[in-house]
Amino acid sequence: MPDVIVIGAGPVGTLLSAELARRGVDVAAVERRDDAAEGSRAIGVHAPVLAALEPSGATERLLASARRVSRGEARSGGELLGVVRFDRLSRRFPFVATLPQPLTHRALAEGAPEPVRGEVVAVRHGPPPKVMYRGADGQHALTARLVVLAGGPRARSLLYRPEALRVQPYPDRFVMADVAADGPEDAVVHLDRQGVLESFPLPGGLRRFVAPAPGAIDDPAERAAVLRAALRARGEHAAADAIATADGFAIRRTVAPRMRRGPVFAIGDAAHEVSPMGGQGMNLGLLDAVSLAPLLAEWIRTGDAPEAALQRWERRRRASARTSGVIAAVNTVLGRPASARLDALRGAVMRAALATPAATLLAHAYAMGFDRDA
Ligand SMILES: Cc1cc2nc3c(=O)[nH]c(=O)nc-3n(C[C@H](O)[C@H](O)[C@H](O)COP(=O)(O)OP(=O)(O)OC[C@H]3O[C@@H](n4cnc5c(N)ncnc54)[C@H](O)[C@@H]3O)c2cc1C
Numbered sequence: 001m002p003d004v005i006v007i008g009a010g011p012v013g014t015l016l017s018a019e020l021a022r023r024g025v026d027v028a029a030v031e032r033r034d035d036a037a038e039g040s041r042a043i044g045v046h047a048p049v050l051a052a053l054e055p056s057g058a059t060e061r062l063l064a065s066a067r068r069v070s071r072g073e074a075r076s077g078g079e080l081l082g083v084v085r086f087d088r089l090s091r092r093f094p095f096v097a098t099l100p101q102p103l104t105h106r107a108l109a110e111g112a113p114e115p116v117r118g119e120v121v122a123v124r125h126g127p128p129p130k131v132m133y134r135g136a137d138g139q140h141a142l143t144a145r146l147v148v149l150a151g152g153p154r155a156r157s158l159l160y161r162p163e164a165l166r167v168q169p170y171p172d173r174f175v176m177a178d179v180a181a182d183g184p185e186d187a188v189v190h191l192d193r194q195g196v197l198e199s200f201p202l203p204g205g206l207r208r209f210v211a212p213a214p215g216a217i218d219d220p221a222e223r224a225a226v227l228r229a230a231l232r233a234r235g236e237h238a239a240a241d242a243i244a245t246a247d248g249f250a251i252r253r254t255v256a257p258r259m260r261r262g263p264v265f266a267i268g269d270a271a272h273e274v275s276p277m278g279g280q281g282m283n284l285g286l287l288d289a290v291s292l293a294p295l296l297a298e299w300i301r302t303g304d305a306p307e308a309a310l311q312r313w314e315r316r317r318r319a320s321a322r323t324s325g326v327i328a329a330v331n332t333v334l335g336r337p338a339s340a341r342l343d344a345l346r347g348a349v350m351r352a353a354l355a356t357p358a359a360t361l362l363a364h365a366y367a368m369g370f371d372r373d374a
Contacts, residue, residue, distance in 0.1 A: 002028040003300045005131050005144040007123070007158070009115040011042070011105055012268030012285035013150030015058070018112035019293035022056055025300050028142060030133050031115035032151075040100035040178055041249075042282035043200060043208055044069075046367045047090035048374035049283050050097060052290045053108075061107035066097035067203045072187040072366075074354060076347040078235065081191070082354020084363045096187070096367060098202050100178065101282070108286075116142075123147060123158050129263050145263060146296055150289070152269040153252070159266050160256060170251040170275065172332055173213040175223040175230075177246040181207040181239035189335075190234050191350065193343045196277075196335030197230045199239075209239065210277075212337060213248060220245040251275040251332060255321045259288075259314050263305075267292060272321035277335060278328025280368060287373045288317050316372035323370050 009031035087094035118135035211230035231240035268285030
């Protein structure tokens with residue numbers, strides 16, 4: 001019987017498995033997919049996470065393939081509204097590290113056990129807690145002293161009844177693509193009447209472009225056309241020509257009322273979901289994992305739950321998720337298409353704010369500076 005079962009080998013479950021294994025805990029991971037590293041979603045890793053991952057060596061591995069983005073520009077109608085400086089927030093990591101999610105996954109996975117392949121279909125609280133999963137050769141049961149659900153949003157129903165969670169869907173839809181494109185070293189956020197166009201540098205001469213879509217679009221070629229139009233409207237013709245296909249995503253927000261019931265925990269997107277327009281969901285989950293691992297290791301080592309520390313952990317992580325949710329929601333709303341008058345007002349407010357110390361506050365908010373474990 002393993003000490004801990006981790007359900008899900010996305011970035012958050014993988015980091016938790018590696019952090020527990022590093023502390024001598026016998027951990028078994030169960031992952032639904034054959035290959036956990038699916039296409040790129042999260043691209044930014046912020047300074048508090050880089051600091052938290054440093055003791056395991058994951059930061060060094062991550063930075064070996066990341067691009068270091070030290071500034072972000074806000075532009076409107078081709079004019080500079082202001083600059084957000086990430087290089088003034090942390091002495092040790094004066095940048096946002098950008099890299100595709102599969103590379104982040106690879107950097108986090110070192111030392112983590114190879115997951116058992118199968119879909120978890122039920123979790124029993126025990127004691128001892130038990131996990132039922134369906135593998136290629138039928139249904140199996142695994143018991144352990146502790147269980148952590150890190151299976152993302154679709155696994156939430158394993159622990160939470162639908163009525164226990166307030167999931168807030170947003171009407172917004174977005175299209176996005178990572179393409180080979182020239183561009184500045186900085187992240188650029190265009191804010192115009194058409195809404196936001198994000199342009200983030202990635203390693204290997206790539207850039208991530210994200211723009212609003214008029215609604216849900218199933219056809220990747222149609223999504224690409226929307227993104228190309230958003231780029232052309234900002235004069236980015238070469239980048240537009242490079243886009244043949246694009247992904248789409250919708251937005252939801254939720255924070256679970258509890259992240260723990262006895263020996264069963266939920267972390268990452270399974271416990272909270274924030275708008276990707278905040279660029280914080282994965283960072284939030286990685287901080288859940290890295291702050292929980294020593295407490296679980298202590299529980300396993302001593303045989304006693306460190307109750308007070310676990311309660312503080314849960315309070316801090318839920319508060320951090322609520323803060324991230326607000327920051328991401330503000331970002332989402334700010335980036336919506338607007339009338340000429342509203343757009344002019346938005347531009348004026350942004351220009352004024354970015355000319356004051358509020359710019360540092362914005363950088364701090366964007367780069368996870370308000371996380372309780374930062
Ligand atoms: C377009 C987009 C851009 C984003 N950009 C950023 C960004 O720049 N920065 C940022 O911080 N965040 C970003 N995010 C959010 C980020 O991708 C998520 O917060 C992050 O992936 C959550 O990680 P997780 O491990 O909790 O869940 P997931 O990544 O969803 O991983 C869950 C894993 O569990 C497995 N699983 C699910 N159910 C089961 C089951 N029943 N049994 C076994 N295994 C199961 C899944 O197959 C998966 O491998 C973005 C999201 C999107 C959609």
